[in-house]
Amino acid sequence: YKGDPAKGKLIVDQVCAACHGADGNSAASANPTLAGQHQKYLYEQLKAFKAGTRKNPTMMGMASPLSDDDMWNVAAYFSQQKVKPREAADKTQMPLGKKVYTAGNFGTKVPACMACHGPAGAGMPDRYPRLTAQHAPYIVKQLNDFKAGADRQNQTMADIASRMSDAEMKAVAEYISGL
Ligand code: HEM
Ligand code: HEM
Structure with missing residues (x-):
């Protein structure tokens, strides 16, 4: 580039x-x-x-x-700057957060985030953004923005976010913040 x-x-x-x-x-x-x-x-x-x-x-x-x-x-x-590792603030969210991130939710057809964003949140250049160590409140806002479709439009993420519960969003955001 x-x-x-x-x-x-x-x-x-x-x-x-x-x-x-x-x-x-x-x-x-x-x-x-x-x-x-x-x-x-x-x-x-x-x-x-x-x-x-x-x-x-x-x-x-x-x-x-x-x-x-x-x-x-x-x-x-x-x-070109280095992302600083962070720790998840709310550890009680880790079990559900990890489940959603690594396996999704079979029942509601939420795919594993890891499939695109990678096991450590690195994403993939030109295709999927990095999520590693991102702030949980920012992530929750983006998921809700994708779901509502007014402020941010992306078909893939809208489909996924619209199938997620508020509890899943919060938990996966906490999990990602500690990746
Ligand atoms: C963007 C979360 C699954 C493809 C994003 C963003 C978040 C996110 C927070 C915005 C990043 C930012 O603003 O910096 C998640 C979560 C997932 C998930 C929590 C699992 C529940 C997936 C999957 C795919 C995918 C499975 C691929 C099929 C994308 C793409 C974007 C994106 C293409 C960029 C959208 C744009 O350009 O606006 N995701 N994601 N994600 N994600 Fe996901
Ligand atoms: C989001 C770049 C200045 C507050 C973003 C994003 C980029 C960016 C690329 C999207 C990140 C993502 O999708 O992961 C820049 C650049 C700036 C700048 C290049 C300087 C020219 C600022 C300033 C503020 C700010 C000064 C605060 C007053 C925000 C906020 C978001 C954001 C709140 C999230 C927006 C949302 O919820 O969709 N910025 N930014 N930025 N930036 Fe900036």
Whole structure:
């Protein structure tokens, strides 16, 4: 891919670091960690915010002034940062969370998340985003956004999220946060 991480860092330091962390490891659980996320995925999300197809008032405002090159540059920078391992906050959610992540729910046709996002949440470049060490509240919000289909549209994830219970969402999000 094109994308100059040094140029990306200039934008990150001025604009994005406040919420996502200077190295892409965010402190606040509403803001996703971007460190180590696949470059093309990051670029596509920024394009979607700018186009208004992924709706979030904050991020639409952040993405709109970015040029196509800026987006590749910040995506290059964040993708090259190391994601810091985290521990799941609520260990009581681990049994159900692990079950959903590694095996899904046969009865309600929820597939194993692991099938696409990988056993350690690494995802797959160009296809599936990394989930490793992502904040649980952010994950729960995304699953609900996919399910509702208004702010974020993706057929695969909408089908999956719409079959999940609130309890499954919360549990799998906690499990993922500790991957
Ligand atoms: C989401 C990049 C600035 C708050 C995202 C995502 C990207 C991104 C790529 C999607 C992540 C994913 O799908 O996993 C950037 C860049 C920024 C920037 C490149 C600087 C130009 C900010 C700032 C804030 C912020 C300053 C806080 C004021 C958020 C929030 C989300 C988000 C809350 C989640 C949105 C949702 O729920 O869909 N950002 N960001 N970002 N960012 Fe930023
Ligand atoms: C995106 C969770 C299963 C394919 C995502 C995101 C989350 C998530 C939280 C958004 C990541 C972010 O915003 O950074 C889960 C969970 C699963 C699951 C909890 C199991 C219950 C799957 C499976 C597939 C898949 C089985 C493949 C068949 C995708 C794709 C995206 C995505 C393609 C990117 C969507 C986009 O571009 O907006 N998933 N996932 N996921 N997932 Fe899953």
